Amino acid sequence: MRATRITANLRVADVEATKGFYTDYLGLSTEEFNMGWVARYTSPDTEVNVQLVTRDATAPEDSVISVHTDDVDGAYEEAQRLGYEIVHPMTTEPWGVRRFFVRAPDGNVINIVSHRD
Numbered sequence: 001m002r003a004t005r006i007t008a009n010l011r012v013a014d015v016e017a018t019k020g021f022y023t024d025y026l027g028l029s030t031e032e033f034n035m036g037w038v039a040r041y042t043s044p045d046t047e048v049n050v051q052l053v054t055r056d057a058t059a060p061e062d063s064v065i066s067v068h069t070d071d072v073d074g075a076y077e078e079a080q081r082l083g084y085e086i087v088h089p090m091t092t093e094p095w096g097v098r099r100f101f102v103r104a105p106d107g108n109v110i111n112i113v114s115h116r117d
Contacts, residue, residue: 001067001069001071001074001075001078001112002069002070002071003067003068003069004068004069004070005067005068006065006066006067006068007040007049007050007051007065007066007068008050008051008064008065009038009051009053009062009063009064009065009066009111010050010051010052010053011053011054011062012052012053012054013054014054015034015036015037015038015039015052015054018052019031019039019041019052022041022050022052023041026043026050027043027045028041028042028043028048028049028050029041029043029044030042030043030044032049035057035095036054037053037054037055037056037057038051038052038053038054038056038057039051039052040052051066058088058091058093059087059088059101059111060087060088061087061088061101061109062109063101063109063110063111064108064109064110065108065110065111066110066111066113067110067111067112067113068113068114068115069112069113069114070114071114072090072098072099072100072112072113072114073090073098075100075112076090076100076112079100079102079112084102084103084104084105085102085103086100086101086102087101087102087103087109088100088101092116096115096116097113097114097115097116098113098114098116099111099112099113099114100112
């Protein structure tokens with residue numbers, strides 16, 4: 001698998017109540033999207049970003065990071081071949097991503113994702 005970007009998924013109780021710290025203090029002032037339960041904030045200068053997540057809308061567990069790839073189907077097949085636990089099956093989500101969750105050997109749940117073109 002080829003990772004093209006990795007984004008931290010920070011668990012928060014309330015996106016709106018928390019975002020000021022990340023947007024004002026940390027300077028991640030560009031809101032790329034906000035779906036209520038997940039929002040991404042990015043620095044307009046450096047393009048570093050973070051996602052704030054209250055609870056994943058469709059998966060049974062929350063992920064700690066999102067790993068973006070240009071071949072999510074190939075990554076899914078490879079994870080299965082290697083015997084990794086699939087926590088959330090390959091799903092095309094209504095908000096425009098195709099993704100699955102896999103559990104790393106250390107127990108962390110990873111969101112492997114690709115955006116539809």
